[in-house]
Amino acid sequence: MGVVAGRMVVLVSGSGSNMEALADACGRGEVDAGVVAVVADRDCVGLKAADSRGLQIALLEPAGFDSREQWSEALRDLVAGYEPDLVVSAGFMRILAPPFVDAFYGRLINLHPSLLPAFAGAHAVREALEYGVKVTGSTVHFVDRQVDHGPIIMQKPVPVRAGDDEETLHQRIKALEHRLLPEVCRLWFQGRIHLQGRRVEIQER
Ligand code: GRF
Numbered sequence: 001m002g003v004v005a006g007r008m009v010v011l012v013s014g015s016g017s018n019m020e021a022l023a024d025a026c027g028r029g030e031v032d033a034g035v036v037a038v039v040a041d042r043d044c045v046g047l048k049a050a051d052s053r054g055l056q057i058a059l060l061e062p063a064g065f066d067s068r069e070q071w072s073e074a075l076r077d078l079v080a081g082y083e084p085d086l087v088v089s090a091g092f093m094r095i096l097a098p099p100f101v102d103a104f105y106g107r108l109i110n111l112h113p114s115l116l117p118a119f120a121g122a123h124a125v126r127e128a129l130e131y132g133v134k135v136t137g138s139t140v141h142f143v144d145r146q147v148d149h150g151p152i153i154m155q156k157p158v159p160v161r162a163g164d165d166e167e168t169l170h171q172r173i174k175a176l177e178h179r180l181l182p183e184v185c186r187l188w189f190q191g192r193i194h195l196q197g198r199r200v201e202i203q204e205r
Helices: 017-027 045-052 068-080 098-104 124-131 166-189
Strands: 006-012 033-040 057-059 086-089 108-112 135-142 152-159 193-196 199-202
Touching: 006 017, 006 045, 017 033, 017 045, 017 166, 033 045, 033 068, 045 057, 068 098, 086 166, 098 108, 108 166, 124 135, 124 166, 135 166, 152 166, 152 199, 166 193
Parallel strands: 006 033, 006 086, 033 057, 086 108
Antiparallel strands: 108 135, 135 152, 193 199
């Protein structure tokens, strides 16, 4: 592999399958970047998976801090220390507070398992099912100060099937996300994603 051009830090809290898909895509040379560190807010499968791959890992639990603000500042400093070009929140189950968001605005993206602005929040898949939508999906967006709200970069649909439960639907959404997230990162490192206010333009080749 040649010299890695771009540096990504991935934030995880859960199984980390999207982090793994992204690292795999980098390994195949599909994204002109590498995952320089994986950071978690809790001990989780994703952190162990990153460790087994030989990626640099860090765990920063909010419990050690007096306030969410202080933890966010520590997280900001930790992540900044890896000098990332792009910070990827992929299944990070903690709200990123202003000190963090402001430090990385425009190079901080989040993956969310619904077609935003529908079903923002931590239970997007369950709520989409309960609402009875026929199509849901996944969104990659820039993170701003409001939860699941920032400028949308790319969205892909997933049909809801009769008989779906939260798990089967989420598995199909994740299968889609494993292609969607690396695709957005690929475009980002090609300099083809342009943020203009709330709108994002993806430059044709
Ligand atoms: C993904 O569905 C993502 O959209 C959501 O959390 C899930 C993370 O899955 N924010 P994993 O940890 O990457 O397997």
